Amino acid sequence: MWDRETAAAAADDWIxxxxxxxxxxxxxxxxxxFTPDAEYRDGPSTEPWIGHDAIxxxxxxxKDDPxxxxxxxxxxxxxxxxxxIRGRTSYPSSTTKSRQYDNLMVIELTDDGRARSFTDWFVVPDAGATEE
Known part of the structure; x- marks a missing residue:
């Protein structure tokens, strides 16, 4: 078990x-x-991608282009x-509208700093609004 300072440093490095x-x-x-048998969920209710090949x-x-x-x-x-980790993802040049997502990422880390599991809980804030 990690102390808070070590865990925070590992999380910062991972993100x-x-x-x-x-x-x-x-x-x-x-x-x-990721560990070789890690589980990656791109949403809280999605089936996980399990292992390096699936991830x-x-x-x-x-993928998003750089x-x-x-x-x-x-x-x-x-x-x-x-x-x-709480995040905000912005796609400012997505077609004619910008898109933004609020993210809450839950990551289970191993002692070597890799993720054993990852889930991205994301929300599209004010999904009904349009931005120009």
Missing amino acids: GRYVRAWGTNDPDDIRSL LAGWLGQ GTWSFEHELTAVDGDIAI
């Missing part, structure tokens, strides 16, 4: 590497984030090996 992998879409960057296929199957998004985040909580 930094996650954002880097999101920007590169490099399979090695993505793979390095890579899922990630690359819905430069088309921005992401701000803060570490909200850590408890042992569980980290919760």
Whole structure:
């Protein structure tokens, strides 16, 4: 079990590497984030992508091109090996409207800094509104 300071540092390191992998879409960057048998959920009720091959296929199957998004985040909580990160993803040049998502990422980390499980709870704020 980690103390709070160690857990927070591990979570900060992990999310930094996650954002880097999101920007590169490099399979090695993505793979390095997860244990070989990790579970990745791109929504709270979705079936998990289990293992490196499934995570890579899922990630690359819905990848974002570099430069088309921005992401701000803060570490909200850590408890042992569980980290919760609150984020906001913006796609400012998505067709004619910008899109934004509020994210709450729940990550179960291992001692070596990889994720054993990852779930992205996301919400489209004010989904009925349009932005020009």
